[in-house]
Amino acid sequence: MTLDTYDATGSARRRADEHWSRRRDLERQLHDGPALRIAALTLRLGLLAQKARHDVGGLPHDIEELQYQLHLIQQELRAVADRIYPPLLHEAGLGPALRELASSASVRVDAGGGRFDPAVEGVVYFVIVGVLAALPPATRTVDVVIRRDADGLALDLGDVDTGQIGAVRDRVRWVDGVAEVGDGLIGTIRVRIPCE
Amino acid sequence: MRVALADDGALFRDGLVMLLEAAGHEVVGCTADGDTLVELLATEPADVAVLDIRMPPEPDGGLSTAERLRADHPELGLLFLSHYAETHYLIRVLNIGTQAIGYRLKEKVGSVEVLSDTLTRIRDGEIVIEPVLAQRLVDRPSSNRRDMLATLSDRELDVLRLMSEGRSNAGIASLLFVAAKSIEKHISSIFMKLGLPSDAAEQHRRVLAVLTFLRSVQDSG
Numbered sequence: 106m107t108l109d110t111y112d113a114t115g116s117a118r119r120r121a122d123e124h125w126s127r128r129r130d131l132e133r134q135l136h137d138g139p140a141l142r143i144a145a146l147t148l149r150l151g152l153l154a155q156k157a158r159h160d161v162g163g164l165p166h167d168i169e170e171l172q173y174q175l176h177l178i179q180q181e182l183r184a185v186a187d188r189i190y191p192p193l194l195h196e197a198g199l200g201p202a203l204r205e206l207a208s209s210a211s212v213r214v215d216a217g218g219g220r221f222d223p224a225v226e227g228v229v230y231f232v233i234v235g236v237l238a239a240l241p242p243a244t245r246t247v248d249v250v251i252r253r254d255a256d257g258l259a260l261d262l263g264d265v266d267t268g269q270i271g272a273v274r275d276r277v278r279w280v281d282g283v284a285e286v287g288d289g290l291i292g293t294i295r296v297r298i299p300c301e
Numbered sequence: 302m303r304v305a306l307a308d309d310g311a312l313f314r315d316g317l318v319m320l321l322e323a324a325g326h327e328v329v330g331c332t333a334d335g336d337t338l339v340e341l342l343a344t345e346p347a348d349v350a351v352l353d354i355r356m357p358p359e360p361d362g363g364l365s366t367a368e369r370l371r372a373d374h375p376e377l378g379l380l381f382l383s384h385y386a387e388t389h390y391l392i393r394v395l396n397i398g399t400q401a402i403g404y405r406l407k408e409k410v411g412s413v414e415v416l417s418d419t420l421t422r423i424r425d426g427e428i429v430i431e432p433v434l435a436q437r438l439v440d441r442p443s444s445n446r447r448d449m450l451a452t453l454s455d456r457e458l459d460v461l462r463l464m465s466e467g468r469s470n471a472g473i474a475s476l477l478f479v480a481a482k483s484i485e486k487h488i489s490s491i492f493m494k495l496g497l498p499s500d501a502a503e504q505h506r507r508v509l510a511v512l513t514f515l516r517s518v519q520d521s522g
Contacts, residue, residue: 136355140384141310147411149315155323155413172411179408182385193387196360201389 116179118224121279125224127238128266129192135186149173165261195223199251202230212237216251221258224280225298232296236262236269244293257300258282267292302420305330306351307338307366308382312409317382324413326420334358334512335366342370342377348424349378354390364390367397378423382407386434395428402466403429428467428511435465452494462486465511 152170186192194202200216220226233249240247248263270286273294277284282298308314311333318328319351325493334357342350349369367379378401381394386406393439394404403423409431410416422429453461456477470480470488474481 136384137310141313144313144384144407147408148313148320151411151413151416152316152323155320169412172408175410176406178385179406183384191302192355192385193389196355197389199385205387205389223432223458 107191116156117279118281121224121228122222125190125227129195132186132190132192132195135189136192140179140182143175143182144292147172147175150175154169176232190227191230193265194226199226199229203233203249206234206237212249213244213246214249214251216249219252219253221300225258225300228276228280228282229258229296229298232260232273233262236265236278237273239266239272252301256297258296258298260296260298262296264291265294268294271285271293302326302349302424303329303347303385303418304337304345304349304351304420305332305342305345307335307356307363308351308353309333311355313353320411320416322401322411324417326417329348329362335362335369338366339369339373342374347377349380349420350416351380351382354381354383354385361393362389364393364397367394371397378402378420380419380423380429381403382410386431388434390433391430391518399428403427404434405429405431406433422467429467430466430511432466453491457487457491457494460484461511464488515518 122237127158135227143281146249148215150172154165157164157168180239184200191202191205193205198216200214203212203214206212221229237247248261250261250263252259267286270284273284273296277296277298280298284294284296286292286294304321306314306321306328308317308319308336314331314333318331319330329345329347330338331343332338335352336358338350338352350367351369352363354360354361358365363381363383363474367381367439370379379398380396380403381390382405383390390403403419403421405419410419419429422482460473463476468476470481470484474484
């Protein structure tokens with residue numbers, strides 16, 4: 106590669122791709138390593154409880170308590186994994202991953218755009234999480250519409266705090282995306298990200 | 302009970318075999334992927350197959366394997382043990398079947414009693430859903446079904462949550478310390494409020510009541 110053919114935009118995009126692939130790998134590592142070990146450990150503890158079932162000193166109860174603690178650790182690992190790269194985002198794409206959010210937040214998701222590459226899906230997912238987090242709890246239902254058009258990904262976030270536009274622009278710029286917003290404190294943020 | 306299992310995590314697989322045997326069950330096969338399990342069950346009869354969701358064939362081999370097993374052996378119970386508690390997977394599990402099927406978290410079946418209870422209920426045709434997941438569906442319905450759910454009383458929501466875990470009337474009654482008769486009353490009231498057809502069989506309506514909640518999540522998508 107010579108200096109005058111160096112494509113700065115392409116390079117930034119490659120770095121974004123690497124970053125998001127690495128996050129995806131980290132999530133997988135959590136699943137295949139500690140999470141699996143902890144799940145196996147709960148089974149071994151169950152075996153121990155079975156051996157100690159005639160114990161009069163309360164050993165089976167203590168073991169059950171330890172298993173519950175391990176369950177709490179697993180729940181915490183799941184929460185961490187979701188902040189790194191939600192496993193469902195990787196397995197099934199934006200629609201299913203966002204609908205999982207919808208069961209804890211007031212969101213209507215319409216995502217008929219199919220799959221995009223990991224960087225685009227990662228950026229869009231966390232843009233939406235960020236915008237939702239900026240809303241006061243249980244105020245209104247946010248409408249999320251994701252489509253694939255001729256240029257790439259089109260995201261409309263309806264009924265959100267338009268003051269979030271700066272944060273949204275910062276995030277989507279990473280994958281060469283742009284964001285615009287209408288007038289008013291509450292309105293629609295539109296994001297467009299070019300895709301192959 | 303005769304149990305076959307498939308999981309690509311060797312540590313978990315070995316632990317599960319040991320616990321199943323300690324519970325007095327016969328492990329008729331143990332594989333690291335779905336395809337081998339299907340081959341094995343072609344010749345080896347079993348009561349319940351235990352499957353991981355995220356295993357080969359990728360990406361979610363447990364689900365595609367279960368579809369094949371349900372087609373080949375309609376009587377075979379299916380238990381998904383996963384690290385993930387996702388509504389998305391629950392809906393896919395229930396699309397495979399609403400009888401003799403279960404979805405639980407791997408770290409929540411770690412006792413002889415819980416494991417045997419889960420397997421027995423599935424063999425007997427029930428649906429067994431991880432309480433954490435059932436709870437989430439009942440506690441946080443999506444906004445467009447909220448009005449309908451708001452008509453249910455607190456006690457009716459308790460009953461519905463226990464139904465969605467696949468409990469029988471007697472089981473719900475004993476957990477809530479009331480007579481089975483009053484559970485029946487609550488259930489007919491739930492059916493009425495959720496607008497479920499009165500001409501359908503009891504078991505069928507139970508499933509529909511549970512699915513109403515699942516759809517309330519899916520509808521919002």
